[in-house]
Amino acid sequence: MEYFLTQLGIGVFAISGVLSAARTRLDIVSITLVGLLTALGGGTLRDIILDLPVFWLSDLTYFWVAVGASCFAFVGIRFILKLPPRLISYLDAAGIALISVQVIEKTLASGYGPTVAVVMGIVTGIAGGLFRDMVTQRPTLLLSRELYATPILVGCVVYLLLMALMSQAQARLLAMAIIFAQRSAIIHWQISIPLRLTLEIKPKP
Amino acid sequence: MEYFLTQLGIGVFAISGVLSAARTRLDIVSITLVGLLTALGGGTLRDIILDLPVFWLSDLTYFWVAVGASCFAFVGIRFILKLPPRLISYLDAAGIALISVQVIEKTLASGYGPTVAVVMGIVTGIAGGLFRDMVTQRPTLLLSRELYATPILVGCVVYLLLMALMSQAQARLLAMAIIFAQRSAIIHWQISIPLRLTLEIKPKP
Amino acid sequence: MEYFLTQLGIGVFAISGVLSAARTRLDIVSITLVGLLTALGGGTLRDIILDLPVFWLSDLTYFWVAVGASCFAFVGIRFILKLPPRLISYLDAAGIALISVQVIEKTLASGYGPTVAVVMGIVTGIAGGLFRDMVTQRPTLLLSRELYATPILVGCVVYLLLMALMSQAQARLLAMAIIFAQRSAIIHWQISIPLRLTLEIKPKP
Numbered sequence: 001m002e003y004f005l006t007q008l009g010i011g012v013f014a015i016s017g018v019l020s021a022a023r024t025r026l027d028i029v030s031i032t033l034v035g036l037l038t039a040l041g042g043g044t045l046r047d048i049i050l051d052l053p054v055f056w057l058s059d060l061t062y063f064w065v066a067v068g069a070s071c072f073a074f075v076g077i078r079f080i081l082k083l084p085p086r087l088i089s090y091l092d093a094a095g096i097a098l099i100s101v102q103v104i105e106k107t108l109a110s111g112y113g114p115t116v117a118v119v120m121g122i123v124t125g126i127a128g129g130l131f132r133d134m135v136t137q138r139p140t141l142l143l144s145r146e147l148y149a150t151p152i153l154v155g156c157v158v159y160l161l162l163m164a165l166m167s168q169a170q171a172r173l174l175a176m177a178i179i180f181a182q183r184s185a186i187i188h189w190q191i192s193i194p195l196r197l198t199l200e201i202k203p204k205p
Numbered sequence: 206m207e208y209f210l211t212q213l214g215i216g217v218f219a220i221s222g223v224l225s226a227a228r229t230r231l232d233i234v235s236i237t238l239v240g241l242l243t244a245l246g247g248g249t250l251r252d253i254i255l256d257l258p259v260f261w262l263s264d265l266t267y268f269w270v271a272v273g274a275s276c277f278a279f280v281g282i283r284f285i286l287k288l289p290p291r292l293i294s295y296l297d298a299a300g301i302a303l304i305s306v307q308v309i310e311k312t313l314a315s316g317y318g319p320t321v322a323v324v325m326g327i328v329t330g331i332a333g334g335l336f337r338d339m340v341t342q343r344p345t346l347l348l349s350r351e352l353y354a355t356p357i358l359v360g361c362v363v364y365l366l367l368m369a370l371m372s373q374a375q376a377r378l379l380a381m382a383i384i385f386a387q388r389s390a391i392i393h394w395q396i397s398i399p400l401r402l403t404l405e406i407k408p409k410p
Numbered sequence: 411m412e413y414f415l416t417q418l419g420i421g422v423f424a425i426s427g428v429l430s431a432a433r434t435r436l437d438i439v440s441i442t443l444v445g446l447l448t449a450l451g452g453g454t455l456r457d458i459i460l461d462l463p464v465f466w467l468s469d470l471t472y473f474w475v476a477v478g479a480s481c482f483a484f485v486g487i488r489f490i491l492k493l494p495p496r497l498i499s500y501l502d503a504a505g506i507a508l509i510s511v512q513v514i515e516k517t518l519a520s521g522y523g524p525t526v527a528v529v530m531g532i533v534t535g536i537a538g539g540l541f542r543d544m545v546t547q548r549p550t551l552l553l554s555r556e557l558y559a560t561p562i563l564v565g566c567v568v569y570l571l572l573m574a575l576m577s578q579a580q581a582r583l584l585a586m587a588i589i590f591a592q593r594s595a596i597i598h599w600q601i602s603i604p605l606r607l608t609l610e611i612k613p614k615p
Contacts, residue, residue: 018404025405027398029354030347044254049454049464054254060320074404081406115470134339134544135347142440142545149439193437199428199484200435201491223609230610232603234559235552238536249459259459265525279609286611339544340552 006102009095010062011069013128014039015080016092018073020129021136028074034132035070036063041128046103046120050110086187093183096125097176100152104159105172114160121156122149145192147182155179211307214300215267216274218333219244220285221297223278225334226341233279239337240275241268246333251308251325255315291392298388301330302381305357309364310377319365326361327354350397352387360384416512419505420472421479423538424449425490426502428483430539431546438484444542445480446473451538456513456530460520496597503593506535507586510562514569515582524570531566532559555602557592565589 017038018031026034040056040063047054056062073080080088103124107117126141126149133140141148159175166174185191222243223236231239245261245268252259261267278285285293305326312322331346331354338345346353364380371379390396427448428441436444450466450473457464466472483490490498510531517527536551536559543550551558569585576584595601 019406022404022406023408024348025403026347027350027403029352029398031404033347033354048253048458049467051256051461051463053256057255057317057321060318063320063324077404077406112467113470115473116467119473130545135335135345137342137345137348137547140545140547142436142443143434143547145437147439149443193439198435198437199432199441199487201429201432201487203433224611227609227611228613229553230608231552232555232608234557234603236609238552238559253458256461258461262460262522262526265523268525268529282609282611340540340550342547342550342553 007065010039010065012091012095014066014069015073016088017132031074032070036066038128038132039066041131042124045127046124089187097179101172118156125152147186151182212270215244215270217296217300219271219274220278221293222337236279237275241271243333243337244271246336247329250332251329294392302384306377323361330357352391356387417475420449420475422501422505424476424479425483426498441484442480446476448538448542449476451541452534455537456534499597507589511582528566535562557596561592
């Protein structure tokens with residue numbers, strides 16, 4: 001069941017990656033590569049940094065789901081664009097919530113401490129999108145004031161705290177709910193980081 | 206003999222990388238770094254993903270050939286620009302054909318299956334050029350409709366199929382010929398992916 | 411003592427990374443990520459290529475120093491901008507000098523030869539800044555004629571030569587002084603690579 005949901009999450013990441021990247025004209029091959037990069041890039045970087053076997057090499061289902069979802073995004077774009085506009089965003093939020101708690105567990109199980117686990121949660125969550133935007137030369141996440149890394153950070157820290165207070169099954173459900181709730185609120189009310197928490201250095205004349 | 210041709214391929218990748226990147230003004234140091242990145246970047250990423258020793262660390266000939274070819278591209282640019290304009294493209298096509306079948310063999314020999322082998326063929330073939338374009342901020346391969354990844358994909362799949370039908374030596378020669386023929390046709394007739402196989406999502410007003 | 415100076419170097423890299431990236435408006439989260447990427451990115455890539463454990467995973471002090479310095483750069487920006495304008499550049503030069511000789515030693519101690527050691531010195535010194543510029547879509551080092559990789563290259567080669575002539579302690583001090591002196595001269599006199607050592611290929615009409 002969880003495995004099935006994870007694959008669903010991978011598929012949603014690929015589709016939302018394609019939707020974001022295709023604001024620039026892309027061909028079917030580039031779309032598939034962009035979908036793969038968005039869906040698998042973050043986890044690949046995480047596994048490389050932790051020196052673990054890259055997750056999709058041993059279970060190619062991830063790979064094929066991302067390929068299939070990317071091709072579907074190309075073929076079924078009219079259908080996807082007819083969906084309620086924020087549905088994909090909410091599905092993406094649900095995917096991020098699920099993947100984040102899994103990354104925490106995987107990192108802890110590999111013998112790393114809680115700080116590394118939180119960092120890896122963020123790396124897994126944002127690196128795929130960063131790679132996509134770098135390769136398609138669109139403004140990256142870091143240049144927008146969208147709250148994407150922050151809810152993952154909060155959720156991952158909360159999960160680690162909750163683990164000490166309740167059973168792991170309860171803690172992970174609550175942490176997932178917290179990440180999903182944050183992202184949903186951000187999507188619904190289009191919340192962004194306030195301007196006074198930003199910095200711009202004007203070069204001297 | 207094959208080793209010599211492989212080194213020749215590395216040199217050609219470095220030179221074609223420099224020719225592509227130097228449409229923006231670059232200094233000699235940047236040119237060498239760009240040549241290295243183009244020639245060695247794809248194989249480096251492949252080895253990192255597969256958790257194999259990075260190929261040029263144990264045999265620095267690859268490194269020195271790429272350095273030498275990049276410096277030659279700087280010093281001998283007048284000579285290179287006097288060559289028939291597509292010669293470098295055809296040499297690049299021959300290099301890609303040779304490297305692709307080698308990657309298939311290396312990946313299979315490392316215990317991975319045919320799907321991973323094909324993915325690694327594509328990663329090795331395109332990642333170096335992507336890195337180059339990202340670092341020099343030129344439009345990447347994914348933004349053009351040039352057929353570059355597709356012939357590698359076709360050739361790698363064909364190679365795996367042919368292996369079941371004939372001796373490996375025959376299969377690899379045929380696969381290399383198929384990749385080279387595809388790229389040559391694409392270069393000669395300037396074939397690109399038809400517009401109806403592209404997608405562009407206009408943001409809603 | 412050296413450990414303390416190294417951490418100071420990491421902090422300076424994070425701050426100078428933030429100062430460079432924040433010419434584009436960035437929020438506090440992006441600033442922290444950019445500071446981390448600048449300060450830890452080069453060493454991370456080096457360890458991944460050499461297949462060594464990533465340095466900040468086993469000693470999180472590096473990580474926290476980079477996080478702290480990035481946040482300080484955000485909060486204390488008025489203070490930092492009141493400092494003599496080139497102070498951060500000189501501190502960066504000192505940091506680069508220290509880190510470069512350490513990388514040479516670490517690479518040699520891991521069983522690699524002098525060429526790989528020099529390459530890793532350059533990778534460690536420039537990759538963090540490249541990642542920062544790619545992610546924030548600012549012109550990268552490779553597009554400017556700033557002499558940044560070259561003094562590292564010279565210093566690393568000199569260090570390896572000096573090792574044969576004197577004690578390692580003397581050689582490293584001298585090599586560090588040479589890197590720092592080069593960078594200081596480049597910063598002070600704003601030396602850049604002369605135009606005739608650059609190349610630009612005009613596309614044919």
